[in-house]
Amino acid sequence: MEALYIILGAVLALGGGVLTHHVQLYYAQQKEENNLLFEIERSLLEIGGLDSDLNHYKTEPETLDIKAKVARSRQRKSEQLENLHLLAIRIISDKNRNIAVKTTKYSLDKHHRTDDNRYILLKLVQESMNSKLLKQYQKETDSNPKVF
Numbered sequence: 001m002e003a004l005y006i007i008l009g010a011v012l013a014l015g016g017g018v019l020t021h022h023v024q025l026y027y028a029q030q031k032e033e034n035n036l037l038f039e040i041e042r043s044l045l046e047i048g049g050l051d052s053d054l055n056h057y058k059t060e061p062e063t064l065d066i067k068a069k070v071a072r073s074r075q076r077k078s079e080q081l082e083n084l085h086l087l088a089i090r091i092i093s094d095k096n097r098n099i100a101v102k103t104t105k106y107s108l109d110k111h112h113r114t115d116d117n118r119y120i121l122l123k124l125v126q127e128s129m130n131s132k133l134l135k136q137y138q139k140e141t142d143s144n145p146k147v148f
Contacts, residue, residue, distance in 0.1 A: 029092070029093065030093075032090075033091060033092075033093055033096055034129060036087050036090055036091055037091075037096065037099070037125050037128055037129050038129065039083075039087050040084060040087050040088070040099070040103055040121075040125055041122060041125045041126065041129070043080045043083050043084050043087070044084070044118055044121055044122050044125070045122070046076070046080050047077055047080050047081065047084075047118065048115070048118060050073050050076055050077040050080070051077070051115070053069075053073050054070065054073050054074065054077070057070050081107045081113075082107070084103055084104075084106065084107035085103075085104055085107040085108055087103070088100045088101075088103035088104045088107065089104070091103075095128070096128055098124070099121070099124050099125060099128060102117070102120070102121055102124065103121060106118065106121060
């Protein structure tokens with residue numbers, strides 16, 4: 001009878017260990033995806049700032065300093081676009097799959113690289129990261145927009 005209790009205890013301990021491992025893995029994956037979403041948001045915001053800088057120089061810059069600044073901005077923008085693509089590939093959850101696909105389209109296809117699509121992506125990322133806060137903000141804004 002004691003052997004049965006020992007075996008039962010070992011099975012329960014093993015089951016608890018497996019369950020704990022899966023729960024820790026799940027939360028680690030969620031944390032990693034939130035970090036990825038934060039990095040995607042940061043890259044999108046930086047791309048917006050670089051686009052704003054580059055829009056000031058639609059014509060060919062006249063001085064070498066301005067040409068160098070434009071070249072650096074274009075280089076940083078291309079680095080951020082590549083970074084977006086690499087971040088999107090690492091998203092594996094079904095919940096954020098839509099964000100990963102749209103981020104990949106935005107970063108790889110020039111036709112999808114518009115300000116509107118960037119704003120849509122930013123909104124999707126922010127909703128995914130903290131939907132409760134955005135829902136509460138929307139509720140308070142809709143009920144009484146003038147109260148702080």
